[in-house]
Amino acid sequence: MVTRKRFMAAAAAGALLLGVSACSQGSTTKQPDAGGAQSSGPAHIKIAYQQWGPGVVMKNFLTGVKSEYEAAHPGSQVEIVPVVASENDYYTKIQLMMRSPNTAPDIVYEDTFLINSDITAGYLKPLDDYIGKWDQWSQFEDTAKGAAKGQDGKTYGVPDGTDTRALWYNKQIFAKAGLPADWQPKTWDDVLSAARTIKQKVPGVIPFNMYSGKPMGEASAMQGFEMLLYGTKDTLYNYDQKKWVVGSQGFKDSLNFVKTVFSEGLAPSPKDALSPNMGSKVGTELLPQSKLAIDLDGSWIYGNWLKSGAKPWPQWSTVLGQTAMPTQDGSGKGKVSLSGGWTWAIPAKSKNPDAAWDFIKTLQTQKNAAKYATDGAQIAVRKDVASDAAYKSSSASTQFFTDLVSVTVYRPALPEYPKVSNEIITAMESVMTGQSQPDAAAKNYDQAVEGIVGGKDSTTTQSTGQ
Amino acid sequence: MTTTVAPTSATAPSGKSTGGSGKPKAAKLVRMLPLSPAIGLMLVFLAGPIIYCVYAAFTNMALTGPGAANVKFVGLDNFRKAFSSGAFTNSIWLTLVFTLISAIIGQNTLGLGLSLLMRRSTKVVRNFVGTAVIGAWVLPEIVAAYLLSAFFNDDGTLNVMLHAVGLPGQDWLYGAPIIAVSLANIWRGTAFSMLVYSAALSEIPKEIEESAAMDGAGGWRRLLFVTLPMITRAIMTNLMLITLQTLSVFGLIYAMTRGGPGTKSQTLPLYMYEQAFSFSQIGYGTAIALVMLAIGAVFSLIYLRGLNSEAA
Numbered sequence: 073m074v075t076r077k078r079f080m081a082a083a084a085a086g087a088l089l090l091g092v093s094a095c096s097q098g099s100t101t102k103q104p105d106a107g108g109a110q111s112s113g114p115a116h117i118k119i120a121y122q123q124w125g126p127g128v129v130m131k132n133f134l135t136g137v138k139s140e141y142e143a144a145h146p147g148s149q150v151e152i153v154p155v156v157a158s159e160n161d162y163y164t165k166i167q168l169m170m171r172s173p174n175t176a177p178d179i180v181y182e183d184t185f186l187i188n189s190d191i192t193a194g195y196l197k198p199l200d201d202y203i204g205k206w207d208q209w210s211q212f213e214d215t216a217k218g219a220a221k222g223q224d225g226k227t228y229g230v231p232d233g234t235d236t237r238a239l240w241y242n243k244q245i246f247a248k249a250g251l252p253a254d255w256q257p258k259t260w261d262d263v264l265s266a267a268r269t270i271k272q273k274v275p276g277v278i279p280f281n282m283y284s285g286k287p288m289g290e291a292s293a294m295q296g297f298e299m300l301l302y303g304t305k306d307t308l309y310n311y312d313q314k315k316w317v318v319g320s321q322g323f324k325d326s327l328n329f330v331k332t333v334f335s336e337g338l339a340p341s342p343k344d345a346l347s348p349n350m351g352s353k354v355g356t357e358l359l360p361q362s363k364l365a366i367d368l369d370g371s372w373i374y375g376n377w378l379k380s381g382a383k384p385w386p387q388w389s390t391v392l393g394q395t396a397m398p399t400q401d402g403s404g405k406g407k408v409s410l411s412g413g414w415t416w417a418i419p420a421k422s423k424n425p426d427a428a429w430d431f432i433k434t435l436q437t438q439k440n441a442a443k444y445a446t447d448g449a450q451i452a453v454r455k456d457v458a459s460d461a462a463y464k465s466s467s468a469s470t471q472f473f474t475d476l477v478s479v480t481v482y483r484p485a486l487p488e489y490p491k492v493s494n495e496i497i498t499a500m501e502s503v504m505t506g507q508s509q510p511d512a513a514a515k516n517y518d519q520a521v522e523g524i525v526g527g528k529d530s531t532t533t534q535s536t537g538q
Numbered sequence: 539m540t541t542t543v544a545p546t547s548a549t550a551p552s553g554k555s556t557g558g559s560g561k562p563k564a565a566k567l568v569r570m571l572p573l574s575p576a577i578g579l580m581l582v583f584l585a586g587p588i589i590y591c592v593y594a595a596f597t598n599m600a601l602t603g604p605g606a607a608n609v610k611f612v613g614l615d616n617f618r619k620a621f622s623s624g625a626f627t628n629s630i631w632l633t634l635v636f637t638l639i640s641a642i643i644g645q646n647t648l649g650l651g652l653s654l655l656m657r658r659s660t661k662v663v664r665n666f667v668g669t670a671v672i673g674a675w676v677l678p679e680i681v682a683a684y685l686l687s688a689f690f691n692d693d694g695t696l697n698v699m700l701h702a703v704g705l706p707g708q709d710w711l712y713g714a715p716i717i718a719v720s721l722a723n724i725w726r727g728t729a730f731s732m733l734v735y736s737a738a739l740s741e742i743p744k745e746i747e748e749s750a751a752m753d754g755a756g757g758w759r760r761l762l763f764v765t766l767p768m769i770t771r772a773i774m775t776n777l778m779l780i781t782l783q784t785l786s787v788f789g790l791i792y793a794m795t796r797g798g799p800g801t802k803s804q805t806l807p808l809y810m811y812e813q814a815f816s817f818s819q820i821g822y823g824t825a826i827a828l829v830m831l832a833i834g835a836v837f838s839l840i841y842l843r844g845l846n847s848e849a850a
Contacts, residue, residue: 160816161815161816163602163818164601164815164816164818167601167602167606167818168601171601171606186602189602189603190602192602192603192604192606192607193600193601193602193603193604193605193606193607194606194607195602195606285798286796286798286812286816287796287798342712342799343692343709343711343712343799346798346799348796487603487604488603490602490603490818491603491817491818491819494816494817498625501798501799501800502800502801505798505799505800505802507799507800507801507802516624523619
């Protein structure tokens with residue numbers, strides 16, 4: 073009899089559970105209508121962006137635009153959703169959010185390297201109808217417009233800035249090591265020999281930092297590895313043959329460079345380099361405290377040292393110099409840079425795309441774009457902002473990094489790229505920790521890439537036509 | 539002698555509550571009726587995800603890219619890819635090492651040892667040791683992981699202790715990550731084995747051991763020939779449970795080493811997580827999950843055979 077009672081109780085509990093879940097199902101599915109989806113009237117919009125490390129520039133910027141928007145659209149509500157996550161985790165989290173209409177934000181901040189992959193996944197909404205009626209679109213640089221274009225020729229995002237990459241170096245440490253204040257390395261060897269000199273003459277200082285390995289995600293692949301690879305004669309993708317490049321000498325040479333800096337102790341210890349916090353550590357500790365001599369990094373890092381930044385450091389413009397990353401042996405254009413950038417996109421499952429578009433327009437007025445370019449240490453993508461005197465003089469490095477746009481390379485923004493990028497950082501990490509030799513790691517990479525892009529037919533060993 | 543005492547805990551109440559075999563089938567069905575909501579819930583929330591996981595393992599499902607828009611059936615591709623991948627075989631190997639060191643050897647023998655010692659100790663010692671060991675078990679996994687990270691860190695407690703007695707320290711989390719996480723798992727999980735063995739040992743009648751002692755058996759002989767054979771069932775059950783628990787340990791390792799450096803502590807759950815959620819390949823990730831399930835099943839079968847042969 074006891075058992076029967078138990079069964080009854082379980083059944084009752086089960087029925088109750090079913091009922092509860094049915095109820096909640098009903099209420100959640102009804103919600104969208106209540107929000108007034110298709111009208112441009114008052115709406116509730118959710119905007120998701122990445123929040124990582126101590127920086128609050130984006131949060132402050134969005135908060136400002138939110139109040140501007142809410143004042144102009146009475147009754148509207150903008151919910152700012154910071155997704156607290158490191159590089160790769162952020163992409164995963166927003167992809168999971170965008171999969172379901174219940175969780176999809178109305179606006180999402182998308183890295184351009186992932187945008188094609190997410191377009192192919194069907195997560196994003198084409199914006200051509202909106203852009204066609206937007207008089208500000210002609211203000212955007214063509215290269216930036218291209219960064220948010222799908223393979224179907226439609227535009228899926230509004231870029232809010234771009235970036236370039238180069239070497240930052242500490243002139244005070246250089247002086248101690250007897251190196252020139254106006255340092256201009258011409259080859260990889262010049263970089264290495266400067267690092268070796270620093271290691272010898274200024275002990276206690278990390279000579280050289282390049283992001284490597286999985287925890288730093290795309291920063292390792294792009295800012296670290298590809299800054300090397302695109303300075304060799306090889307590339308990742310052959311646009312003429314429409315094939316991915318495998319088995320290239322440049323790939324092995326780049327891995328060898330990684331091996332050299334880590335095995336000779338010219339870089340942070342692999343243990344520190346593999347911390348997911350390395351990015352903010354470099355920006356807020358190592359550089360401002362003069363513990364790092366040369367840093368291969370992006371144009372934006374001085375944003376840390378602005379008054380609004382995570383670690384105000386007004387002296388940075390005199391202590392630090394910038395110089396272009398040289399190519400392997402000085403050939404080609406002699407210097408190399410890569411560019412990326414972020415865009416504002418509307419998920420396909422957004423409930424309020426019209427209101428979301430209105431908000432993006434507010435984000436990208438000339439005034440707001442200029443504000444973000446200055447506070448967020450971005451390279452402007454709007455022509456009117458780029459030619460603005462206040463923007464040009466906004467930091468000591470703006471001119472230098474803007475000039476690099478003439479040599480910059482964009483990543484092969486194809487749907488497979490994110491997977492290829494993961495294989496790059498896996499190869500890097502196995503080399504920097506001494507688990508594999510560069511040749512073996514490169515071989516693994518070749519194999520993995522063949523698997524990703526669909527066999528040997530989709531790969532080539534020739535790197536022409538970048 | 540050993541056969542005279544049947545372990546009490548393992549006998550299931552059989553036959554009494556099923557209504558007897560004489561009743562008509564209809565009545566049986568009616569009595570099953572109240573069970574149906576529970577069965578329905580089980581099917582939806584337990585079997586459902588498992589079936590979905592099996593399905594996903596044979597597709598190219600992904601979080602982004604082509605595999606997210608139209609999911610295609612790819613047959614055994616994911617498994618083929620896994621077994622030809624060095625990273626996968628590496629993680630299988632590490633999983634086995636981790637399970638062997640931390641569960642089968644570490645937690646199991648330490649738990650047995652502690653429960654044997656505690657049986658003979660005073661109440662004060664027993665309470666003190668019991669509280670300390672169970673404390674490690676009660677701590678949330680992530681808290682334990684942070685504590686142990688601090689313990690194994692380069693300038694952490696372990697190295698300070700080693701230096702104090704003149705031994706060289708080493709960077710455990712970087713130099714010997716699989717050892718560090720194994721030790722951490724022993725620290726955290728020993729309480730479970732200890733409780734299981736304490737319960738089993740308390741079932742052994744004192745007279746049996748006493749008479750063995752009267753017959754002249756020393757401590758070790760009593761342990762080997764009297765005590766252990768009498769708790770074989772507990773040993774097998776415990777081994778099965780802790781093996782299955784250990785195979786799926788994720789949080790502890792993730793928080794301590796993230797599977798690194800490189801892939802030196804990347805056990806199967808971490809590899810699965812990386813492939814599915816960092817690298818967005820859900821299909822491949824679930825295929826790895828199935829392999830993990832199979833490994834767990836193999837272990838279970840081995841232990842079950844052990845249990846059955848004991849029962850026979």
